[in-house]
Amino acid sequence: MKKIIPDYSKSSFFNDGSSLFCNTLTRHFDFTEYGIFQMKHLNKQSPVTIFISDQVIKIVEEKCEKYIFIENACIKKILHPKTQQLGFRLSKNGQYAEFYGEYIEIWSSLKRYVIQADFLLKYKLGQKIGEGYSSSVYKAYNILNGEKFAVKIVDKYMLSRNDNLEKQYLLNELNILRQINHINLLKLEEIYESEENVYIVTELLEGGNLKNSIFRFRFSEEETIILMQQLYRSLNYLHQMKIFHLNIKFDNIFLRDQQDLTSVCIINFGKAEILKSSITSSKILNHHNSNQLLSFYRKKDIYGISIIILSIFGKKLYQESQMVDELLMKNYDCVSYIEYMNLLPPLQQFFEILFTEKGRSLIDTLTCQDILNLEVFKIKLERRQSKNVQVLQIQTFDQKRQSRFLPRPSQKGHLQLSQLQKNQKLPNINDSSDNKIKQNQSYSPQTENYLSHRLINECKINNYTPRQSILRKLLSPNV
Structure with a gap:
């Protein structure tokens, strides 16, 4: 019996009613070739060459070319029923096409824009780290390699209760996260959807809120x-x-x-605005011209x-x-x-x-x-010296601070180091005739030789006395 692959694109939260294919583009795109694939569409299979540019796939067949806008299209990894070749299935509003070939490289280019359906097969949820009106944020772990991420779980039912305002915030944020690529801006990994939730996987910012660090350190x-x-x-x-x-x-x-x-x-780019070259209206100042709005x-x-x-x-x-x-x-x-x-x-x-x-x-x-x-x-700015190059004795006392910004040496740190040095000192040798040891301290290497010599002699005299007892007697301040 032929196995039917379920298509969830028609009931998807992201379904905007658009068709899967289009024949023309309204603006210019720079495409990169990703190789030859076998495309299966409407029970017809044919070889095609795939090109990708940002959010568009160009499919070149023998006599024509088509385009797929992949933003919010549903995607699923599949296996060809006859050749057992791996591939992926793209679908929109109930229409779908399957592509078989070397898809690993192309998958990394698509995953920020498409919607996947198997979140729990790839990630394991950890502790909750945040909460909002219609969403909660958790730590998540990649099941295969243990890599840590943050996942924002959005309740689709709660989104629909707020006159679509929360939904617009969500779609707006995803639109912007897909476009940006900067070290000081949040990085989007991929997006999943189930019957009840939307899962937005991003990098995990383990340092927490800036406000907490500023007033703590x-x-x-x-x-x-x-x-x-x-x-x-x-x-x-x-x-x-x-x-x-x-x-x-x-x-x-x-x-x-x-x-x-x-x-x-x-x-958090939910309330952000993208201003195009032609502005017809605005949520805030629709009576101002574009320059005033920009300002x-x-x-x-x-x-x-x-x-x-x-x-x-x-x-x-x-x-x-x-x-x-x-x-x-x-x-x-x-x-x-x-x-x-x-x-x-x-x-x-x-x-x-x-x-x-x-x-x-x-x-x-x-x-x-x-x-x-x-x-x-x-101004000539210098970072604090890295903790990794500090003296080992100092590193022993402060294991928590492991960043490139080293705290200023504290009085407590100096006292701890001084106490460690004192504890490592040995007692001085008394040069008097009774050969007794004083309690004041010294770094003299003669001290170790003296103790070793006395220990050997005492052991020879008291053959049956344990060596540990003799050593304790020699180190006593009353000796």
């Missing part, structure tokens, strides 16, 4: 400037792609390593990052969204103390441009690249 001004640089570089990358986060706050900034500020990572979004993101930096240097937490609104209206009363922060002059200049009247005329045209060109980022 002591970072110098130089280290915090490095953090500023990383954040503005990632924001500049987004803005060059016309992507605006619009929800930057402490809750959406994490670390891969809780003591390495260069590992900072921006997450508004850019300022909102820049202020979001800048308030986080201000919180770190000022050691004070703010109502972030409320403060951003105040600054967008050029109300600087809430940060009137900036001029008295007593920081390095280039750093003081940075805060004055962002948060005082001095920057009123600049802020409307200020870009992340302009900020990165400020003097504060030209």
